[in-house]
Structure formats: structure tokens, C-alpha cells
Amino acid sequence: MFFPTLKSIFNIDDVGNRWGVRILYLITMVLNAAVHFNPYADTDFTPLQSWAMEVYNMTEYDADQYNALMNAIPISKGNVIYIISLCAGFLILMASAYIYAGLYVRQFRKDKIASVKDDDQEVINYAIEHLPDKPIKPFELFLRVLLLTLFSALISIPFVLITYSFMFVAIIGLPFVFTAPVGYLSGDKGLFSSLPYSVRLSAKYYFINMRGIGLILLAILVSDFTVPLLVYVSTTAFYIVDAAVTTWIWLSFARLAGSAYCTMKDFPIKGSKRPFAI
Secondary structure: HHHHHHHHHHHOOOOOOHHHHHHHHHHHHHHHHHHHHOOOOOOHHHHHHHHHHHHOOOOOOOOOHHHHHHOOOOHHHHHHHHHHHHHHHHHHHHHHHHHHHHHHHHHHHHHHOOOOOOOOOOHHHHHHHHOOOOOOOHHHHHHHHHHHHHHHHHHHHHHHHHHHHHHHHHHHHHHOOOOHHHHHOOOOOOOOOOHHHHHEEEEEEEOHHHHHHHHHHHHHHHHHHHHHHHHHHHHHHHHHHHHHHHHHHHHHHHHHHHHHHHHHHHHHOOOHHHHOOO
């Protein structure tokens, strides 16, 4: 059971004719690796760190000294470009994950409609019953990905702050909400109604979803421990491999969310045959 689950989550190119996902992966990986090779970006934040320590170590408040420090924050234009590049890389990863999740659900529904051509009356009745779940049109998916990416960028800072402050609560609640973006990208729900809809769907699938998320978290821990070791061999190799692994994990999480959403929505009855081992 473990290995089929592992394969179903991390086999990211198993969607449609595969080449669309492979191109998406390659573009995302290259763009994220390019962040570290930007000739105009400066990754040296040593002056800023020294400045921060100087502010922190002020034992007594001196208005003149404090104002002088605030008026001379040592952050270069290259530092700003690097930070902007990192933010752009994050948005690219997020948009790629949304595109993948939308493509996954769309392909799942196309395959479901194609399965109507069957001699088994039970299969035919099942397909007819679920025909309202038609694949989303490509242009509508594009608009939803764009809107969802912009909305996610808007709430990302407060979301990250809340997550870091209540990490345990965030992990416990993640199986309830991680399919909410998929509910919107599938075309089933609106931007805000997809969240409560996801929570209702996940009620009976909580521990199954947590198992899949646990595998993703394990992959993150392993990569965070092993990939940085490449720095001792080659910094260039580290940047490339890190971008490749990070992109793979993001798309794997999107695949897990898409698979979980399709399973919870189409097979809500206990004991029903599931299309994927999530």
C-alpha cells in the first residue's frame, strides 16, 4: 500500500499525454534556478546583518544614533533585486502548482466522460450521474489560475505569519483546507465558497489526506537535509538541483490535492472503489 501511494503522489508527469506537465515542470525549474544566476542580484546581506545587530545591541536609547541608523540602512539595489527575484520565483511555483492541479482535475473528468462507452450498465449509470462535473474550459482555467495566484500573493504574508505562529494548528488543519484551491480551479465553486466546501468534503477523509501530506512533509525534510550538501561540491549544482527538487515537491503536492479532491467528490461512500491510492 505504501509504494502505490508514493507512486501516485510523486509520479507528476502522469497526466494526459505527459508532455504538457513535463514542459510545465521544465519551465518552472529553469525560472526558479535562474533567480540565483541573475547578474544584477546581490546575495550578500552581511552589511544588513551587521546593521541589525548594531540596532539590537543598543543598550540605551539615543535619538541621534537611532535616527542615523534608520537613515542608513545598508541594503543595496542588488539586494532588492534579489528579494524581488525570490518573490517572483515563489509566485511562479505557486502558479505552476495551480495550473497542475487544474489540469489534473480536467484530465480526470475527461477520462470519466470517456468511460461512458462501456457495456457495464453500472458504469454508465455512474457516469451519467456525475456528468454535471464537466472539464473546465482552458481559458476559464487560465483566468481562475491568474485570479487565484493574485489573491494568494495578497494574503501570503499574513498567512505565513499566522502559520509560523500556530504551526501545530496549521498542520492539523491542513487536511481540511488543502483542496480548497482545487475546488475553485475545477470550476465547481467560487473563490470563497470553495473553502467551506473543501472542509465538508474532507470530514471523512481526514486521516487519508494526512497520510499523503505526511509523505510530502517527509520529502521536504529529506531534501532540506541532503540537497544543501551539494554546496560542498558545486554551488551551481546546488542551485539547479534545489530548483528541480523544489518544483517536483510543489507539483507533487498539487497532484495530491487534485487526486484527493476527485476522490472525495466522486467516491464519498465508505467502501467505494477509489481511482487513486491517496
